[in-house]
Amino acid sequence: MTGSEPLPPPPPEAPTDQWKRVHIISPLVRGWIALAALIFFGGRDWFEGFLIGDSRGFRGDGPGNLTLAIAVVLGVVLLIAAGFFLSWYYTRYQVTEEHVRVNSGVIFRQHRQARLDRVQAIDVVQPFLARVFGLAELKFDVADAGESAVRLAFLKLDEAQRLRATILARAAGVAVDPEHPQDIPEAPEREVLSLTPARVLGAAALSGNTVAVLLGLVGVVLFAVVLDTGALLAGFVPILIGVIGGYWNVLNTGFNFRAAISPDGIRIRYGLLDTRTQTVPPGRVQAVGVVQSPLWRLKGWYKVTVNVAGYGASASGEAQARATLLPVGTLDEVLRVIALVLPDPGTDTPVDVFSAGLAGKGPDAGFRTTPRRARLIAPLAWRRNGVAVTRTALLARSGAWWRQLAVVPHERTQSLALHQGPLARRFGVADLVFHTTPGPVSPRVRQVAEEDAWRLFSEQAERAAEARRRSGPEQWMRPVTVEGPAGDPGTASEAPVMLPPPSYQEGSAHERF
Known part of the structure; x- marks a missing residue:
């Protein structure tokens, strides 16, 4: 090649190596609790006024207060919508032959990266609201990370499953067709076992939580009889709240539980309201x-x-x-x-x-x-x-x-x-x-x-x-x-x-x- 010859163009980037964005309603799915709290506190005055027959809807004198309240609410809604849009716009991800990268943040930018050969496990998670919209979140765990190193929230369910198959295939070192790198089918699986609801309910009833409740109740009753006071019964309430949380964990983990085996690892599915599909590589x-x-x-x-x-x-x-x-x-x-x-x-x-x-x-x-x-x-x-x-x-x-x-x-x-x-x-x-x-x-x-x-x-x-x-x-x-x-x-x-x-x-x- 002589100095006068132009340099050849770079090879085209594989489709899976391009920077992509998560689903546009992802910020809404992530921040719906804050939005619901805003609606509750912002609309409480109107609802109370409606119940007492106040035709103005808001407490205060004159139509100016109503106009001002509506303008404030609309302004806050527009700010939230703008924040959601910017959060979606600045959140992008990329999957290469060796890494998965995620860029996020509007004011404070964050770049996260995980090597595919160090991926320890990968989950497909569907919170309840995400299930309503047919979305899912991908979580990648890497070695020496106390929490998920990379999260993609949220993608369409079929896209999340396809991306999981791609990442697991590359993490496993599977040879990929260079002409169609994105066409990686999900590995076949064979179901090993599943749990019935009766088994899960029985396990919750006979769990260590029940032992804790019985021991705590016996102790409180004995102290109440000895001291001749029922004030100690109030101390049993925190124990009961913690036990209820323990029961919920047992039920949520066990319901719809299925375990299967495939070339890309052990697959586990479970969940009552929020569903999760885990894949632990061999x-x-x-x-x-x-x-x-x-x-x-x-x-x-x-x-x-x-x-x-x-x-x-x-x-x-x-x-x-x-x-x-x-x-x-x-x-x-x-x-x-x-x-x-x-x-x-x-x-x-x-x-x-x-x-x-x-x-x-x-x-x-x-x-x-x-x-x-x-x-x-x-x-x-x-x-x-x-x-x-x-x-x-x-x-x-x-x-x-x-x-x-x-x-x-x-x-x-x-x-x-x-x-x-x-x-x-x-x-x-x-x-x-x-x-x-x-x-x-x-x-x-x-x-x-x-x-x-x-x-x-x-x-x-x-x-x-x-x-x-x-x-x-x-x-x-x-x-x-x-x-x-x-x-x-x-x-x-x-x-x-x-x-x-x-x-x-x-x-x-x-x-x-």
């Missing part, structure tokens, strides 16, 4: 926790939660709902869900091992428990406390009343710590603490023999390093080179997709593992 789950409250033991029900990088450790109802992989399920359903997160249990007898972790006690299925000499510091839980290790994960169980099981894949172990207080040192036991991403699961091996704790500490560090070395790529669908025998490089092959073989979905729990 390998993003850092730890799994299974909990059984005392009353749930009557029905054999469990709850499954997960730690996912990006979800954070918030105690809000939304954060807890997002971290819930199964709101309420039987032992068979729990094993089915664990099989989705940990397709290879790393043992020839997975049902025996995981069942012993969920409902067993003592040294069943190879669990090492708290030594008998330490039963005085754990009189109820020393038989229940235990740890078992498979080729792919470590299982830590604890709890006599609230049974708990934590499952940590070896490659997700970030760091370890040994804890031993003076009383534990006196009885020769120690705790082994696992550090993972923040979330509802806090893996901890409780009160094992001191020599076993040190052995677990060193062996688990080696297992974690070896598992990370063998783990798959961040883009799980990208072809990788696998070494052949004697270290000879093999040919590129695709990483295994998330869609499991039929044996994971059919038959008993024994067949699923």
